[in-house]
Amino acid sequence: MxxxxxxxxxxxxxxxxxxxxxxxxxxxxxxxxxxxxxxxxxxxxxxxxxxxxxxxxxxxxxxxxxxxxxxxxxxxxxLGRGGELDAVQASFVDAYGVQCGYCTPGMLLAAHALLDRNPDPDEADVRRALAGNVCMCTGYVQIVRAVLDAARRMRAPAGSERR
Ligand code: FES
Ligand code: FES
Structure with a gap:
């Protein structure tokens, strides 16, 4: 039905x-x-x-x-706008947070959910927020680094972001 x-x-x-x-x-x-x-x-x-x-x-x-x-x-x-990557996507690329990419969409949405409620997370916050997302190839160090870098970019005053 x-x-x-x-x-x-x-x-x-x-x-x-x-x-x-x-x-x-x-x-x-x-x-x-x-x-x-x-x-x-x-x-x-x-x-x-x-x-x-x-x-x-x-x-x-x-x-x-x-x-x-x-x-x-x-x-x-x-995510992103007009074909441009958003800060989280760009950070995943720059911090080598992507390998095969299978987990990446879910990781990006989990990262956004965290950064929407906590714009200044520490590493433990990021690891907790990503605990429900499994990556089988990149390793979590780069992914965590990418989320922390994205948080920095998003907090930077307008016009001073690296990307
Ligand atoms: S496919 Fe939904 S959590 Fe694995
Ligand atoms: S990048 Fe391959 S599973 Fe995460």
């Missing part, structure tokens, strides 16, 4: 019919073509499918698409 949902995705209103047991990650990838949200474990362990739901970090393999009805979702495709 299908349900009608209205969901704002990356600032754009969507109007769709979804199966009652359809996962949010499936809706994002297969109906909307937003394949930057990755699928890993599908049991809430790896964080590859992380998105923001009304600004909160969630694992989209644990949310039904119908539960996102009337709410707003942000995916990795909603």
């Amino acid at each position: 299908k349900h009608h949902v209205q969901i704002e995705v990356n600032g754009r209103p969507r109007d769709d019919w979804v199966e009652e047991r359809e996962l949010l990650v499936t809706y994002l990838r297969e109906t909307l073509g937003l394949t930057g949200t990755h699928v890993g474990c599908v049991v809430g362990e790896c964080g590859a499918c992380s998105v923001h739901l009304d600004g909160a970090l969630v694992k989209s393999c644990l949310v039904l698409a119908v539960q996102a009805g009337g709410r707003s979702v942000r995916t990795v495709e909603g």
Whole structure:
């Protein structure tokens, strides 16, 4: 049985019919073509499918698409502006926080969720915020460094950012 949902995705209103047991990650990838949200474990362990739901970090393999009805979702495709990387994305590149990239969209959304609530985190804060996101190849040192660097960039007075 299908349900009608209205969901704002990356600032754009969507109007769709979804199966009652359809996962949010499936809706994002297969109906909307937003394949930057990755699928890993599908049991809430790896964080590859992380998105923001009304600004909160969630694992989209644990949310039904119908539960996102009337709410707003942000995916990795909603980061950056006009083809430019945002501060967090740029820091991941500069700090070598990306290797195969499979975990990266989820890491970026987890980092944004942290920096939205705490613009000046220390290393322990970053490690706690990323605890639900698994990376199998880059190693966490560079990823943590990238988030701390992003925080510095975002706190810098306008016009003084390196990028
Ligand atoms: S695919 Fe959702 S947490 Fe692993
Ligand atoms: S960059 Fe490969 S899993 Fe994290």
